[in-house]
Amino acid sequence: MHALTSNVRRLRYRILAMICAVACVFSLAACGSSEEGKIRIGIKFDQPGLGFKKSGTYVGFDVDVAKYIAKKLGYSEDEIIWKEAPSKQRETMLQNGDVDMILATYSITDSRKKAVSFAGPYFVAGQDLLVRKDEDSINGPEDLNGKRLCSVTGSTSAVVIKQKYSSEVQLMEQPGYAECATALFSGIVDAVTTDDIILAGLAAASRGKLRVVGKPFTVEDYGVGIKKGNTELAIKINNAITDMIQDGSWQRAISDNTQGTAYTPNAKYNPPTPDEGEE
Incomplete structure (x- = not known):
């Protein structure tokens, strides 16, 4: 009887140990992949001058604008999680909550606004x-x-x-x-x-x-893609873009990322007035 009780006790300990081990594994996995307290921003990884992954870092005009907005929202650069946002996946990434915002030469269009919302524009291309x-x-x-x-x-x-x-x-x-x-x-x-x-x-x-060539012949409003209906976030982003334009950071970002090209944005539309997404 005593041997049986000991065996039952040992079996109970083994089961408890296994449960604890499994719990620890899941706990560590959750902690390792946690994005709590950070902001997830979608950009292009393959567009020089805009969004480009280079030796583990990210550079370009879209990246500079994203960093500025993130800072105004209370996030430091090391609290940004950069995610690649290919053109065909942008709406899905926002709808699924994979990212908090997307800056990836993302033109504001009526068809896209049926699926997502925008802040901006932060640049008008042609x-x-x-x-x-x-x-x-x-x-x-x-x-x-x-x-x-x-x-x-x-x-x-x-x-x-x-x-x-x-x-x-x-x-x-x-x-x-x-x-x-x-x-x-x-x-x-x-x-x-x-x-x-x-x-x-x-x-x-x-x-x-x-x-x-320097003679643009269309108008493309680049917006910050956000989840559909998030008006509060759109207003905050628009305020950040306005500050970036007013303090000279916007122009510096343009100059830094097009250095040596003599490129200047179309002055008829730039710098833009960010008023998208506000109701």
Whole structure:
């Protein structure tokens, strides 16, 4: 009887020990992946001058704006969790609560506002052209007839040019703008098209070998994507963007991330007035 009681006691201890071990494992896992007390911001990881992952750090205009906003919201830089936000996944990431906000050349459109809300705009871009430094025959989209134009697969930029400006342009698609820039530098294409500030980032990375034409022909309001209906957060972000513009940090961020390109934002629309998302 005594032996039986001892066996039962030992079995009970083993079960308790196993439960504690499992509890500890789950506790450690939860602690290790905890994002409590931090802000999660979605950016691009592959756009030089805007959102670019470089040796474990993140640089670019979108990154600088995000850091400024985060600081105004009470977060230090080491309390920011950067998450890659590919274009096709942005709405889903916000809807699922994977991120608190997204700054990733995210144009404010009526269709997107059905799924998410925006603050901003923090920048107004315009579609433009990137050419080789010594190219003097392309001064706008109307000069592209018979030329070879590169844009990214799925982008509407090249379609806009073909439909509205140069019906005889030869289109070439690449998976990313870095590949388009390489094709341009190599002479495979004559121009690259997308938003001007994206092109300025590519020009900066080329170290003077490429230049932006500087005649934007569309208007794209870059907003801070947030979860649908979060008006309170939109107001706070708008206040932060206004402060960034007023204290000169916005212009410094533009200059720092387009250095050596002679790029200047379209003065008709920039700096913008952030009024999106306020009711």
